[in-house]
Amino acid sequence: MTLEGRVWKYGDNIDTDAIIPARYLNTSSEAELAAHCMEDWDTSFVANVQPGDIVVAGKNFGCGSSREHAPVALKASGIACVVAETFARIFYRNALNIGLPILECPEAAQATLAGHTLEIDLSAGRIRNVDTGQTYQSTPYPEFMLALIEAGGLVEYTRRKLAEDHG
Amino acid sequence: MAQRKPMTMAQKILAAHTGREHLSVGELVDVPVDMVLANDITAPIAINEFARLGVDEVFDRERIALVPDHFAPNKDIKSAEQCKQMREFAQRYGIVHYFEVGRMGIEHALLPQEGLVLPGDVVVGADSHTCTYGAVGAFATGMGSTDIAVAMATGSIWMRVPSTIKIVYSGERRPWVGGKDLILHTIGLIGVDGARYQAIEFCGPAIETLSMDNRLTMSNMAIEAGAKAGMFAPDAITEAYVSSRAKRSCRPTCADADAEYERVIEIDVSAIEPTVSFPHLPSNARPLSQVGQVKIDQAVIGSCTNGRWEDLVQAAEILKGRQVHPDVRCIVIPGTQEIYLEAVRGGLAETFVRAGAVFSTPTCGPCLGGYMGVLAAGERCISTTNRNFVGRMGHVDSEVYLAGPAIAAASAVLGYIGGPEQLGR
Incomplete structure (x- = not known):
């Protein structure tokens, strides 16, 4: 599974209120959430984000509230992957559960700048910065997690698995 | 005889639930849970995912708690729709611990009060502050809606044994x-x-x-x-x-x-002095003596962090016979209906109203910038809530300072951040 996209770069402790402010949690609509993604933190995000773009951030990305609306808003905005130095625990689970690939890689996160293009091989856990030529290694996902991401998340993955077991 | 391997509280509780003699840190285990929780903003996604799982009943209708508290009593039409979806799910699946407005409370004040979370339990909730129940000796942790959908369907969830x-x-x-x-x-x-x-x-x-x-x-x-x-x-x-x-x-x-x-x-x-956390991270903690002159526009006393009986008693002790500063809105929100009633009976409600404060029905409202105290640009609030992130209580250019109820109540009177000892008699 290979991705290539342009980078949005953020710092440490980007909390889920920054990703999707709580005032928009009166809906579960993916499109409505995407329309307000990152707006308190970066007013240029919604207008300029392109399908396939990648978010790169510092430590503890996704800290704070357990709202699954946060990875949903990023994914529905077109974000294909988040690379960070570290992730907050609940966000980590939520992102994978909804099929948004995320990679922990401090070296790549620190060296990548806004506007760079990254090429990411999820099965190998390899990140290549197209602009600088640098390559970074993150821990590759096990087979089941790749299948889960490919299925679009935990629920669809579980459904397929149940169907196979009974088929 | 095999040597006994010592365990932490987390290891022991998770081991007891998985039928294991010993669990090591880092092990992945599928853990049966004692209670599963969701609220009006996280339940809708969980309910949608639950439907996609294709199951036709919940694992145990007495082991699920659903609480409309974040944007309830309904703050707008969309919130009303979300509460309605949760209420209809509760009716359809016979959820015993669904708490309707008027009989509810802020989930993390309500569940311990109702004895629904107990020592040695494993509790998972679609709310990050589910960890509150650690106070009664439970292993309790927050998760997202999809995890909670799976837990509602199966009664168990995978976890990594933490250090x-x-x-x-x-x-x-x-x-x-x-x-x-x-x-x-x-x-x-x-x-x-x-x-x-x-x-x-x-x-x-x-x-x-x-x-x-x-x-x-x-x-x-x-x-x-x-x-x-x-x-x-x-x-x-x-x-x-x-x-x-x-x-x-x-x-x-x-x-x-x-x-x-x-x-x-x-x-x-x-x-340790009375402590205030400055914007925009809870870790920006300062002793009260180093706060300096910070003028405030609002004081919020309540939430799943500090909306309990002793918090209200402390705030009332300070506000009794005093007046909220003319430039300050003071909003007091009890954690549950039971606490609300006690506050009425014990005269606290009258103390708050006579001091010029708002005394509201339980809701998470202002803590997450929902309603009942949203801040305008440039406004500052001293708050007994738990987060002071950018825009948490309203406008992106507003500020939240975190403190306990004594500091919040004293600040409401002073008009700037200060402690009870700064109040004259």
Whole structure:
């Protein structure tokens, strides 16, 4: 599974209120959430984000509230992957559960700048910065997690698995 | 005879639930849960995912709690639709612990009060502050809606056994220093990711005398240090709190004396002043003496962190016979209907209203910038809530300062951030 996209770069402790402010949690609509993604933190995000773009951030990305609306808003905005130095625990689970690939890689996160293009091989856990030529290694996902991401998340993955077991 | 391997509270509780003699840190286990929780903003996604799973019943209709509290009583039409979806799900699947507006409370004040979370339990909730129940000795942790959908359907969820940080508090607390000051000080010390992926055990002589309401405040904010759980060993205070409320048996569990910890932190509480966390991270903690002159527009006293009985008593003690500063809106929100009623009976409600404060029905409302106290650009609020992120309580250019109820109430009178000792008689 290979991705290539342009980078949005953020710092440490980007909390889920920054990703999707709580005032928009009166809906579960993916499109409505995407329309307000990152707006308190970066007013240029919604207008300029392109399908396939990648978010790169510092430590503890996704800290704070357990709202699954946060990875949903990023994914529905077109974000294909988040690379960070570290992730907050609940966000980590939520992102994978909804099929948004995320990679922990401090070296790549620190060296990548806004506007760079990254090429990411999820099965190998390899990140290549197209602009600088640098390559970074993150821990590759096990087979089941790749299948889960490919299925679009935990629920669809579980459904397929149940169907196979009974088929 | 095989040598017994010591375990922390987290290891022991998870081992007991998975039928294992011993669990090692880092192991992945599928854990049966005692209680599953969701609220009006996280339940809708969980309900949609539950429907996609294709199951036709919940694992146990007595082991799920659904609480409309975040944007309830309904703040707008969309919120009303979300509450309606949760209510209809509760009716369809016969959820016993659905709490309607007028009979509810803020979930993390309500569930312990109702005896639904007990020592030794494993509790998962679609709300990050689910870790609050560590105060009664439960292993309780927040998750997202999809995980909660799976837990509602199957009654179990996979987890990684966390390592544990032991924080030992000793010494005598100063006047007006409570659980909120201890936890803000602690987060200031270890940082907002200081306990990421780990459990915390709060212990030591200064904890042994700490009331349950103060313990609930501390466990509540474990997540603000990134922790998966923040627990207190069950003791006489736990027993006294739980025994009259529990409607089922439980398994109180303490760590082994020789358990292995990732890290042990010693804190002398006699050195801790009333503490205020500055914008925009809970870890920006400062002793009150170093706060300086910070003028405020609003004071919020309430939330799942500090909306309990003792919090209201402390605020009322300070506000009694005084007036909220003319430039300040003071909003007091009890955690549950039971606390609300006690506040009416005990004269606290009258104290708040006579002081010129709002006294509201339970809701999370202002804490997350929902309603009932949203801030305009440039406004500052002293708040007993748990987060002071950018835009948390309203406009992106507003500011939230976190503190305990004594500081919030005193500040409401002073018009700037200060303590009860700065109030004349």
